[in-house]
Amino acid sequence: VARRIQNETELIQTYLAPLTRAAPGAFGLNDDAALIAPEPGTDLVLSTDPVVAGVHFFETDRADDIAWKAIAVNVSDLVAKGAEPLAYTLALAFPAAPEAAWMAEFARGLASAQAAFGCHLIGGDTDRTSGPLSIGVTAIGVLPRGSFVPRHGAKAGDHVFVTGTLGDSALGLALHRDPSLYGSALTDGDRSFLLGRYLRPSPRLAMTSVLRAYASAALDVSDGLAKDLARLAGGRGIRVSLAALPLSPPARAALAANPRVIGAAISGGDDYEVLFAVAPDQLADFEKAVALAAVATTRLGVLNGPPGVVFIDSEGQQVEIAATGYDHFGTA
Amino acid sequence: VARRIQNETELIQTYLAPLTRAAPGAFGLNDDAALIAPEPGTDLVLSTDPVVAGVHFFETDRADDIAWKAIAVNVSDLVAKGAEPLAYTLALAFPAAPEAAWMAEFARGLASAQAAFGCHLIGGDTDRTSGPLSIGVTAIGVLPRGSFVPRHGAKAGDHVFVTGTLGDSALGLALHRDPSLYGSALTDGDRSFLLGRYLRPSPRLAMTSVLRAYASAALDVSDGLAKDLARLAGGRGIRVSLAALPLSPPARAALAANPRVIGAAISGGDDYEVLFAVAPDQLADFEKAVALAAVATTRLGVLNGPPGVVFIDSEGQQVEIAATGYDHFGTA
Numbered sequence: 001v002a003r004r005i006q007n008e009t010e011l012i013q014t015y016l017a018p019l020t021r022a023a024p025g026a027f028g029l030n031d032d033a034a035l036i037a038p039e040p041g042t043d044l045v046l047s048t049d050p051v052v053a054g055v056h057f058f059e060t061d062r063a064d065d066i067a068w069k070a071i072a073v074n075v076s077d078l079v080a081k082g083a084e085p086l087a088y089t090l091a092l093a094f095p096a097a098p099e100a101a102w103m104a105e106f107a108r109g110l111a112s113a114q115a116a117f118g119c120h121l122i123g124g125d126t127d128r129t130s131g132p133l134s135i136g137v138t139a140i141g142v143l144p145r146g147s148f149v150p151r152h153g154a155k156a157g158d159h160v161f162v163t164g165t166l167g168d169s170a171l172g173l174a175l176h177r178d179p180s181l182y183g184s185a186l187t188d189g190d191r192s193f194l195l196g197r198y199l200r201p202s203p204r205l206a207m208t209s210v211l212r213a214y215a216s217a218a219l220d221v222s223d224g225l226a227k228d229l230a231r232l233a234g235g236r237g238i239r240v241s242l243a244a245l246p247l248s249p250p251a252r253a254a255l256a257a258n259p260r261v262i263g264a265a266i267s268g269g270d271d272y273e274v275l276f277a278v279a280p281d282q283l284a285d286f287e288k289a290v291a292l293a294a295v296a297t298t299r300l301g302v303l304n305g306p307p308g309v310v311f312i313d314s315e316g317q318q319v320e321i322a323a324t325g326y327d328h329f330g331t332a
Numbered sequence: 333v334a335r336r337i338q339n340e341t342e343l344i345q346t347y348l349a350p351l352t353r354a355a356p357g358a359f360g361l362n363d364d365a366a367l368i369a370p371e372p373g374t375d376l377v378l379s380t381d382p383v384v385a386g387v388h389f390f391e392t393d394r395a396d397d398i399a400w401k402a403i404a405v406n407v408s409d410l411v412a413k414g415a416e417p418l419a420y421t422l423a424l425a426f427p428a429a430p431e432a433a434w435m436a437e438f439a440r441g442l443a444s445a446q447a448a449f450g451c452h453l454i455g456g457d458t459d460r461t462s463g464p465l466s467i468g469v470t471a472i473g474v475l476p477r478g479s480f481v482p483r484h485g486a487k488a489g490d491h492v493f494v495t496g497t498l499g500d501s502a503l504g505l506a507l508h509r510d511p512s513l514y515g516s517a518l519t520d521g522d523r524s525f526l527l528g529r530y531l532r533p534s535p536r537l538a539m540t541s542v543l544r545a546y547a548s549a550a551l552d553v554s555d556g557l558a559k560d561l562a563r564l565a566g567g568r569g570i571r572v573s574l575a576a577l578p579l580s581p582p583a584r585a586a587l588a589a590n591p592r593v594i595g596a597a598i599s600g601g602d603d604y605e606v607l608f609a610v611a612p613d614q615l616a617d618f619e620k621a622v623a624l625a626a627v628a629t630t631r632l633g634v635l636n637g638p639p640g641v642v643f644i645d646s647e648g649q650q651v652e653i654a655a656t657g658y659d660h661f662g663t664a
Contacts, residue, residue: 027482027483027484030483030484031413031482031483031484031551032379032409032412032413032483032551032552032554033377033378033379033409033410033412033413033415033473034377034378034379035375035376035377035378035413035480036375036376036377036378037375037376037477038370038374038375038376040372042370043367043368043369043370044367044368044369044370044376045365045366045367045368046365046366046367046368046421046454046455046470046472047364047365047366047455048421048422048423048455048456048457048468048470049423049457050423050425050457050459050468052425052459052461052462052463054461054462055459055460055461055462077364077365078365080364080365081363081364081365081367083365089378089380089470090380091380091381091382091468093382093384093466095463122378123378123379123380124380125380125381125382127382127384127387128387129384129386129387129463129464129466130384130386130387130463130464131384131427131461131462131463131464131466132461132462132463134425134461134463134466136380136382136423136468138378138380138421138470140378141365145369148367150359150363151359151362151363151364152359152362152363219363219364220364222364
């Protein structure tokens with residue numbers, strides 16, 4: 001029989017406290033609150049995005065993947081604002097005392113995320129719940145005073161870019177549910193890549209200084225490109241050619257098998273890429289900086305004209321977008 | 333039929349965004365992250381204590397009381413560290429789209445707590461869950477750099493104090509479950525007072541500057557006096573006379589009806605009073621400052637000798653404490 005953890009002290013001291021070693025303000029999780037001493041001339045940025053079993057991940061997912069993603073989705077918000085990840089708090093609610101092996105794997109996932117993103121656990125809480133496993137993360141980032149990149153700062157004429165590729169995660173989720181999806185159109189390597197993009201999103205940390213310097217507005221693509229692009233555009237419009245959407249080779253392979261796969265890139269969500277705008281007079285300097293940062297970015301279009309996000313197919317025809325993004329409470 | 337909220341936009345813009353009006357860094361909840369610009373010479377303090385229906389409150393409790401308590405339990409942690417409440421993030425997970433009337437009452441409870449504690453909503457998240465209603469709060473407080481009051485800072489010879497009265501909330505919870513408890517020993521006013529102490533705890537904000545100036549260590553009493561006193565004492569011991577425990581008149585009335593009521597004061601928990609230590613050479617100045625702050629405090633004893641918290645009855649006999657505090661995962 002797998003051993004379950006015995007009490008809160010074991011849960012906190014054995015598995016979580018070691019994650020605070022480099023953060024003196026965590027007091028080894030032996031205090032009721034955490035301390036942050038901001039550097040002079042900096043601002044702090046906070047993101048709060050909890051993940052819940054059955055909503056944001058599968059209960060049967062590996063514990064280290066669950067832990068990674070819980071941190072990554074919050075770090076992604078910080079990165080889109082130009083902030084460097086600094087610390088996070090963790091509120092865990094368990095339906096039953098977790099198994100020791102599960103908890104050890106979960107802690108390893110947190111440690112991997114900390115190492116990858118450069119942040120540390122500084123506080124939190126553990127609870128029992130009658131509901132599913134819930135992981136509440138509040139991530140704290142830091143940036144030079146006044147350099148926060150807002151969601152609503154783009155102007156008419158600004159060029160819109162997105163990092164990386166779109167739709168991989170939505171395809172990974174579909175493959176998670178049905179591993180045989182798209183049959184021989186995908187190799188084992190393709191499947192593994194797409195699943196990895198769903199399970200272990202990689203926020204574009206290399207973009208933070210570029211965004212601070214050149215982006216007039218930014219947000220991460222979490223609810224699908226169509227919905228998040230409408231947010232970035234605000235009162236302006238943008239026309240995006242489907243041919244311009246950045247797709248990974250595995251996503252292109254899936255698209256070749258089923259043309260509807262383009263919907264994953266448009267409204268799939270969970271991409272955790274950065275969508276941002278750059279003013280025309282900044283473009284030349286931006287291009288140099290982004291080349292140095294070595295992050296692939298794709299220009300989607302220019303903000304202009306009346307409000308609305310329009311996707312255009314290869315014949316210049318407007319594409320109808322069925323789903324415009326995820327809403328936890330929407331009835332549509 | 334009661335109207336339910338239609339979508340996330342209504343939930344956020346109608347009920348939550350108005351709570352951010354005085355906090356420019358909240359961006360009206362229209363951004364993915366919140367911004368805090370710390371004043372030079374200050375440190376920030378973070379507390380993360382979620383509350384879950386069926387664990388920390390009853391689903392049938394009034395929405396404004398639920399909201400108040402979710403903020404208050406976190407503010408209580410800040411206060412015990414000497415920090416002034418500044419802001420909070422809110423992660424709401426609903427089993428179903430809430431009714432508009434419920435959500436309006438919940439927002440009124442948040443507004444009351446904000447006014448009472450001097451803090452503002454700056455960000456958060458709303459989700460669906462297959463579990464019970466869950467309210468994740470991360471509260472942020474501020475204090476002069478270097479003035480954080482740690483949990484583990486007390487020395488042998490320090491005097492230990494507690495604010496207010498103990499056991500009221502545990503009695504209020506018992507009355508919440510059985511309104512006829514203690515029969516004619518309690519008046520309607522007594523019942524109302526005790527229930528109020530359970531539903532609407534009042535963190536001792538007036539103590540923050542006194543704690544910063546004079547407390548060598550502090551924490552709030554949330555898991556019961558016995559458990560939290562052992563935490564404060566660390567490697568030292570303390571003997572506490574039951575006669576010294578501060579009890580409200582309604583708690584004294586309940587105690588007269590049932591001597592076991594003393595257990596509520598010792599291990600009931602949910603008190604949200606501040607337990608703190610003061611060095612002997614600070615006592616005179618502390619007494620003056622606390623009188624100015626107009627917060628009732630009671631001296632429980634002096635830290636000394638071997639580790640251990642011992643309660644002594646009126647005949648000088650050691651009292652056996654059955655329950656030593658709440659553990660979400662303990663099997664004892």
